[in-house]
Amino acid sequence: MSEPMYEKSLIIIKPDAVQRNLVGEIISRIERKGLKIIGTKMMNIENAMLEEHYAHIVDKPFFSGIRDFMKACPVIVMAVEGINAVSAIRLIVGPTKAWEATAGTIRGDFSLSTQSNIVHASDSVESGVVEIKRFFKDEEIFVYQKIDTDFIYAEHKK
Numbered sequence: 500m501s502e503p504m505y506e507k508s509l510i511i512i513k514p515d516a517v518q519r520n521l522v523g524e525i526i527s528r529i530e531r532k533g534l535k536i537i538g539t540k541m542m543n544i545e546n547a548m549l550e551e552h553y554a555h556i557v558d559k560p561f562f563s564g565i566r567d568f569m570k571a572c573p574v575i576v577m578a579v580e581g582i583n584a585v586s587a588i589r590l591i592v593g594p595t596k597a598w599e600a601t602a603g604t605i606r607g608d609f610s611l612s613t614q615s616n617i618v619h620a621s622d623s624v625e626s627g628v629v630e631i632k633r634f635f636k637d638e639e640i641f642v643y644q645k646i647d648t649d650f651i652y653a654e655h656k657k
Contacts, residue, residue, distance in 0.1 A: 506584040507537070509630035511619035512575035514568060516609070522575055525605055525618060528591055529579060533651035538578035538631070538640045544569055552633060561614075568614055576634045582652060585627055588620045 512525055529536070549566050550557050556565070581587060593604030597616040600607035610616045621627035631640065 505582055506624050507578060507580045507631055508584045508588050508621040508627040510577045510579055513617055514571040515615040516617045517572055521609055532587055532591055534579045534581040534584055535645050536577055537580045538635045541573045541575050543573050565614055578631045578635055578640055585621055585624055592618055592620045
């Protein structure tokens with residue numbers, strides 16, 4: 500079995516979560532898991548950034564609906580770090596089709612939609628790196644030691 504890796508992931512708290520006052524709940528779940536927030540900000544996402552972020556579906560007929568939804572109000576973007584962070588976050592978030600998400604996950608508890616599914620989370624380590632660079636300048640990402648690290652990870656995994 501291979502050793503766990505520190506990974507980084509992007510999380511976008513989408514307009515539906517912002518409008519429904521779920522920002523604190525979502526951040527709390529991420530923090531309670533033991534993940535470290537290394538960058539966060541509220542922003543409006545412009546068309547060019549949305550087209551880059553959703554390049555894999557920009558030609559689909561439903562893209563305009565997603566674009567309009569993502570521009571409905573500001574979003575919260577977060578860069579998060581931890582051992583196996585991508586898979587840990589995907590478990591916390593639940594599947595993209597929120598009606599398939601189990602109770603206890605963010606989407607399972609708060610959504611029934613694919614578009615209005617509360618959050619975006621990087622789907623791979625590689626995507627996390629690319630997406631964080633898309634939404635954050637280098638100086639907006641912080642390197643620091645959290646005092647709870649000793650109680651989250653075994654000594655040999657820090």
